[in-house]
Amino acid sequence: MSLNTLSEISTLWQRILQDLSKELDKMVYDAFLKDSYIHSIDNDKMIIASNSSLAASILNQQYIDLITGIVHRETGTNFKVIFVNQDEIPSKSPTEFENEGNSNFFKNCILDPQFTFDNFVVGPSNKEASQASLIAASTPGQFYNPLFIYGGSGLGKTHLLNAIGNYVKERTPSMKVLYVTAQDFLYQYLDYVNGDQKNENLSKYIKGFDVFLLDDVQMLKDKKKTLEFFFDIYQYFMQNKKQIVLSSDRLPCELDGIDNRLVSRFMDGLTVQVSKPSTEMCEDILKKKIIGAGLSVEEFDPEVISFIAEKFKSSIRELNGALNRIIFIKNIRHADHINIELTCDALSNLVNVSDAKSRVSEQKILNNVSSYYNLSVNQITGKLKTGSIVNARHIAIYLIRSMLDVPLKQIGELFSNRDHTTIMYSVKKVEKMLTTDHETKVVLDELKKRISA
């Protein structure tokens, strides 16, 4: 994050503290909050360092709603606020911080209410997975059992597992749903077998659920005893027609380090993939998230949307993180519009933004020319040779070449892989029109004015 932004963040926290000091008992404020600071912002989490583990635990348990409300009011984002003890920061990851609950088994086995089918954008990359999930959620244990969802990180597996759980709970509140990450499953099992085992029985506890959602099953690799324990539970669920949904970063047959008898059973049900979305789908997701954050898409320059979608399309998690940062910077600067400069400031520590201006300028030229001629960008960059389209195409090519000095070859790639001689032809054509036709000059001046605005 740029220095500028860092100081903005610390100013923001000071403002939040000021609000909090008015709402909290002075003793509580002085003891726990006064010297806190924003340690980091990680996707949708804002990690705040506090002066002791006692402070962190009290703030997380008793004051989190009040504090989250104020953060929300000041930043307009829905950051999840997590307090941590500043002395423990290097050794823990943000997700571990969340897990400091205090129930018996699976302290953190709570469904995330924010992950629903309603806010899951469906496109070619996840259509099968989302349909299968919806079917499993509507008819638990009946058809796709187990349902196995696999795919790369940040592509929606955890979202789908939670959406299934939330859907089941909403439709049939009497059904018991257990959501656990494989890592929590492993730790819980180890705790259990190494403890005195006087209290509840872990196996019985899990078998009491109707739907078992196990996230990131690849984490059980080589954990022989845990896998045996899981196998018994798995068999029980299958025999009793209770639903199991598993997620993994790879196909069942690629799960080395996991017993073959389990792997082959994973394939008894249905295996579906979530893959990387296209840029267009990312734009849809982004627009949905923008609206979800209470903003309107019109507040963003169109080239900002295409820039973020293009840069972060390999992980929707990172796409969300990028959007959160942008909204955050927009709010602390009190900006009413999000342009490419603000975007670059917000994202400069996440991605290389050096190409942003030239890339988006090409986009900006295309957007302006297409709206001027009432055409779509695809028509302008496409292959159709209708008269009005061809003219707009010549103008767009000329503007890109003359305003940005982009190499002919690169322009060709932008225009459906035309070769450089075709691009040169367009440039020459417009140059010639400029000498003979006054109207062309008027049009170009108007377009340049709009593009530079």
Ligand code: ADP
């Ligand atoms: P995974 O578990 O595959 O690593 P997640 O389910 O945690 O990925 O998704 C990462 C983030 O991206 C989450 O905030 C999730 O809500 C969001 N996300 C993923 N896919 C979609 C989608 N199709 N529509 C909306 N949000 C999505």
Ligand code: MG
């Ligand atoms: Mg996940």
